Amino acid sequence: xxxxxxxxxxxxxxxxxxxxxxxxxxxxxxxxxxxxxxxxxxxxxxxxxxxxxxxxxxxxxxxxxxxxxxxxxxxxxxxxxxxxxxxxxxxxxxxxxxxxxxxxxxxxxxxxxxxxxxxxxxxxxxxxxxxxxxxxxxxxxxxxxxxxxxxxxxxxxxxxxxxxxxxxxxxxxxxxxxxxxxxxxxxxxxxxxxxxxxxxxxxxxxxxxxxxxxxxxxxxxxxxxxxxxxxxxxxxxxxxxxxxxxxxxxxxxxxxxxxxxxxxxxxxxxxxxxxxxxxxxxxxxxxxxxxxxxxxxxxxxxxxxxxxxxxxxxxxxxxxxxxxxxxxxxx
Numbered sequence: 148x149x150x151x152x153x154x155x156x157x158x159x160x161x162x163x164x165x166x167x168x169x170x171x172x173x174x175x176x177x178x179x180x181x182x183x184x185x186x187x188x189x190x191x192x193x194x195x196x197x198x199x200x201x202x203x204x205x206x207x208x209x210x211x212x213x214x215x216x217x218x219x220x221x222x223x224x225x226x227x228x229x230x231x232x233x234x235x236x237x238x239x240x241x242x243x244x245x246x247x248x249x250x251x252x253x254x255x256x257x258x259x260x261x262x263x264x265x266x267x268x269x270x271x272x273x274x275x276x277x278x279x280x281x282x283x284x285x286x287x288x289x290x291x292x293x294x295x296x297x298x299x300x301x302x303x304x305x306x307x308x309x310x311x312x313x314x315x316x317x318x319x320x321x322x323x324x325x326x327x328x329x330x331x332x333x334x335x336x337x338x339x340x341x342x343x344x345x346x347x348x349x350x351x352x353x354x355x356x357x358x359x360x361x362x363x364x365x366x367x368x369x370x371x372x373x374x375x376x377x378x379x380x381x382x383x384x385x386x387x388x389x390x391x392x393x394x395x396x397x398x399x400x401x402x403x404x405x406x407x408x409x410x411x412x413x414x415x416x417x418x419x420x421x422x423x424x425x426x427x428x429x430x431x432x433x434x435x436x437x438x439x440x441x442x443x444x445x446x447x448x449x450x451x452x453x454x455x456x457x458x459x460x461x462x463x464x465x466x467x468x469x470x471x472x473x474x475x476x477x478x
Contacts, residue, residue, distance in 0.1 A: 179210050184217070192216075199328075211330040218299050218321040221383050240271050245278075250359055253277075296363075297382045301332050305339040315355045316363040317377075318342075320384030322453040325471025341470035349467055355379075356442055362387055366442035367451055367477065374465070375477045376442060377451040386452055452476045 172193035180188040195201035198212035233254035241249040256262035259273035298319035306314040321327035324338035346353070352368040358378070367375040378387040456466060456474040464478040 175206055175209055176213070179206075179213050183210070183213070208330050211334075212328075214299075214301075215321070215328050218383070219327045236267055236270050237274070240267075240274050244271070244275070248360060251361070295381065296384075298384060301335050302339070304332070305336045309336065309340060310343070315353060315365070316379040316381055316384045317353055317355075317365050317451075318384065320379075320453055323384075323469045323473055323475075326455070326473050328471070338470035342473075345468050345470070351467060354442060364442055365451065367475070373442065373448070375449045375451040449477050452478075 171190075172188055173195060176188055176193060176195070176198075180186055180192065191197075197216045198209060203209040203212060232251075233249055234256060237249055237254055237256070237259075241247060241253065252258075258277050259270060264270040264273060296313070296316055296319060298314070299321060302314055302319055302321070302324075306312060306318065317323075323342050324335055329335040329338060345351075350370050352371075354366045354368065356364045358364050361381050363379045363381065365377050365379045366373050367377075379385070380387050452475075454466070454474055454476040455472055456468040457472075464476065467475045467477070469475055
């Protein structure tokens with residue numbers, strides 16, 4: 148009986164707390180969060196200054212500002228790699244034996260004697276057996292695999308309608324589109340077109356290669372020559388690492404070739420994958436995928452980041468406007 152009373156008291160307290168939070172929040176904010184995210188806004192989310200500094204003219208406009216705020220919050224979250232949720236021994240063995248972090252699938256302990264081993268040496272043997280088995284299977288024509296990207300649904304929709312294709316990871320970063328601020332889908336669509344037109348006017352091209360950790364290695368080219376490289380998160384297009392040496396350190400050189408079976412690790416020398424399609428140059432500096440993307444990661448290659456179009460162009464820095472107040476920064 149006392150347990151029932153205690154549970155009732157706890158639930159009543161939680162309900163009162165949620166109700167009190169909603170009561171101290173703008174009604175439109177509460178309603179939009181319930182409709183869009185099926186959640187009660189937190190105290191921080193109730194702060195009206197998060198949404199165009201507390202200024203809006205309609206319910207639809209506020210919805211757009213809240214969407215922008217949530218997108219910026221999502222883009223700011225650090226990318227979580229599979230290695231962070233993996234058995235430490237598995238991570239260590241993959242780093243020692245294959246010079247890379249294991250993928251999410253490779254972190255599944257049931258791959259190795261159904262999750263049972265008696266020592267570090269035993270686990271090493273099981274991992275090598277697993278990789279040998281997978282390598283043999285891979286040689287028999289594996290269907291093409293690509294990284295599944297996540298981001299704002301409106302951005303996906305705009306690229307499908309305007310260009311009949313999916314956006315790459317870099318194009319999913321909301322900061323490309325007026326610093327992540329738009330009031331409606333129509334306005335976002337105009338920013339997407341402005342971004343792509345700016346790339347065309349600067350004779351700029353984006354090339355990508357999927358990596359073993361699920362992100363995209365991205366090269367930026369001007370007039371056919373690569374000028375920057377970055378490792379871009381598959382979740383919202385955030386920059387995981389920028390610049391040649393940083394990208395290699397972050398695991399960007401662990402590239403999964405088209406077909407999903409050829410993994411190239413950094414420092415591999417002159418490596419030719421099965422079938423001879425995918426080549427890494429001496430020292431692991433250049434990655435050539437079967438899709439034709441030749442992305443250099445040498446130590447002097449500049450990095451790529453997001454900023455404002457009025458950023459100071461100091462020595463070694465180049466600013467390429469994207470849309471609205473946004474720009475790509477090369478340095």
